[in-house]
Amino acid sequence: MSIFGLFGREKKSSAAAARERLQILISHERQNRLGPDFLPDLQREILDVVKKYVAVRDDQVSIRLDREGDASVLELNVTLPEK
Amino acid sequence: MSIFGLFGREKKSSAAAARERLQILISHERQNRLGPDFLPDLQREILDVVKKYVAVRDDQVSIRLDREGDASVLELNVTLPEK
Numbered sequence: 001m002s003i004f005g006l007f008g009r010e011k012k013s014s015a016a017a018a019r020e021r022l023q024i025l026i027s028h029e030r031q032n033r034l035g036p037d038f039l040p041d042l043q044r045e046i047l048d049v050v051k052k053y054v055a056v057r058d059d060q061v062s063i064r065l066d067r068e069g070d071a072s073v074l075e076l077n078v079t080l081p082e083k
Numbered sequence: 084m085s086i087f088g089l090f091g092r093e094k095k096s097s098a099a100a101a102r103e104r105l106q107i108l109i110s111h112e113r114q115n116r117l118g119p120d121f122l123p124d125l126q127r128e129i130l131d132v133v134k135k136y137v138a139v140r141d142d143q144v145s146i147r148l149d150r151e152g153d154a155s156v157l158e159l160n161v162t163l164p165e166k
Contacts, residue, residue: 020113030103038136045132052128053121 022054022078029071039065039074047076054080105137105161112154122148122157130159137163 024046028039043063050056056078064075107129111122126146133139139161147158 021111023108023110025106025108027106028104042132042136045135046129049125049128049132053125 020054020080022050022076022080024050024074024076024078026074027071028073037072039072043074043076050076050078054078056080103137103163105133105139105159105163107133107157107159107161109157110154111156120155122155126157126159133159133161137161139163 026039026042026046028037043065047061060078060080062077066073066075109122109125109129111120126148130144143161143163145160149156149158
């Protein structure tokens with residue numbers, strides 16, 4: 001599968017075409033769960049970095065954190081109106 | 084599809100089970116390509132943030148950048164021996 005198939009990309013409608021979209025997925029797998037789960041802190045810092053590059057308000061970001069077994073997946077979605 | 088299906092997770096062998104794995108995917112879609120492509124800079128800064136949380140050497144990180152139409156996808160893979 002192409003890496004582009006990994007992301008759930010919207011079909012281009014006229015509305016969707018006027019938008020800029022940034023999606024960040026972070027997957028963390030570890031054998032034992034003894035160490036601290038740093039994903040929530042990592043997520044906050046990555047969002048701060050993203051804000052240096054794109055003018056994004058907090059309400060333009062959706063964040064989802066899922067855990068399954070020894071894996072955690074953090075998903076950040078940013079949708080911006082095109083300048 | 085579960086979000087966990089998005090990542091190409093290794094089958095657990097005894098060797099793979101002893102490893103910790105962090106994978107970061109960044110997808111950027113934009114309607115026009117006039118603005119600067121900030122993904123390479125963004126990638127460097129995100130890697131700096133990751134290094135605050137996990138002791139990772141540069142040679143433990145593989146980076147791949149793909150472009151297709153108006154989308155760019157950046158993939159960072161970090162594999163660490165479990166402490």
